[in-house]
Amino acid sequence: MNQTIHEQLSALMDGELERDETRFLLKRLATEQDLPLRWARYHLVRQTLRRQALDRLPASFADGVMARLDAEAVVVQTPRGAWLRWGAGGAIAASVAVAALVLTRPTGDPLTPAGTVQPLRTAQQSAPINAATASATTSLSGEIRAPLLVPTTPIETAPVSFGSDFSPPPASDPHLQSYLIRHYQAAGATGQSAFVPYVLLATPQRDLPAAQPAESVPQNR
């Protein structure tokens, strides 16, 4: 029996022992005092045959190491790096989310109590556009869909597709606004694009300065 165990030990140090045999042998190593000593000697022979530099330690050295691990209750420390990375990532994401909430905090509908979630129209909720819905939408042409974010200051709208040369009119014409919105809704409902691409541009209501002449723009020379 001992011969078998010793042969298994020999195969183990060559990495040639089956997994089940390894498990069995490691259990035996805990109970048979001779096995760890034999394991150490086999390795001493290996290092000698391979002409590796070695200084032989007394047989009690390894016992001393293991006794110290027990006496000092040394534990294997789990790597904290991965957890730190995950934690740091989570903290950053949370910070960004909080900052975004604070900066873009919606005031909500004044008629809606705080904390009430307003139903939002999503792309999935939007029915496929057909002629019937198009006419229905057209019939609502006088209405403006409530924006998701209601600015606290009066806004005016301005098309943004004219390029940087376009200067918004200082005061919006309600008739023109109404026409543009109705046109946009009707065209959008039939799947066509409006002749004037139009988006709501939220700008505070204030006296806009007159467009500056091109000469006044500082130039880098």
Add this chain to the structure above:
Amino acid sequence: MGESDLDQALVERVQNGDKRAFDLLVRKYQHKLVSVISRYVNDWSECQDVAQETFVRAYRAIGSFRGDAQFYTWIYKIAINTAKNHLVSQGRRPPTEDVAVEDAVLFDGASRLHESATPERELMRQEIERTVFATVEALPDELKTAITLREVDGLSYEEIAESMNCPIGTVRSRIFRAREAIDEQLRPLLSDQDKTP
């Protein structure tokens, strides 16, 4: 499973709380590590203390060992750092030149720093060497060939079986019998050395 795979398997066992596996790693590398440490620390007693401290530190940190490098390379670096820290704590200056891990296992490379072995330790090493090589020389041919192909050439059992034209089980048995024969000669010598103060 190769030798480095075995180390990785033992490390994983340690990481899962199996202290016996760490005991095997200590017994496997203790002589090589203390030899490296002795290039930095002259006093043999201090060498042993530093070696012990190295293994304790390695045990603590083994949870972070992921197998990107070989276990010996990893613990070798711990040994070097521990030795240097020891020198600094003693008010001594550590050497500016390190021995590369590849060189550290060879006698020639290891002697690049300073030779710190005492005559007694050198005599002990020579006795071990003489006993091992003399026993191998006296082995029957099939055992000598098997142990040489395994330990010196580093062939796997399968490769040795092909080379010697015999089953893998026979290779395993021959290598074991060769080790037993060497161990039988070596054991009394080591036992005497352990008794020597």
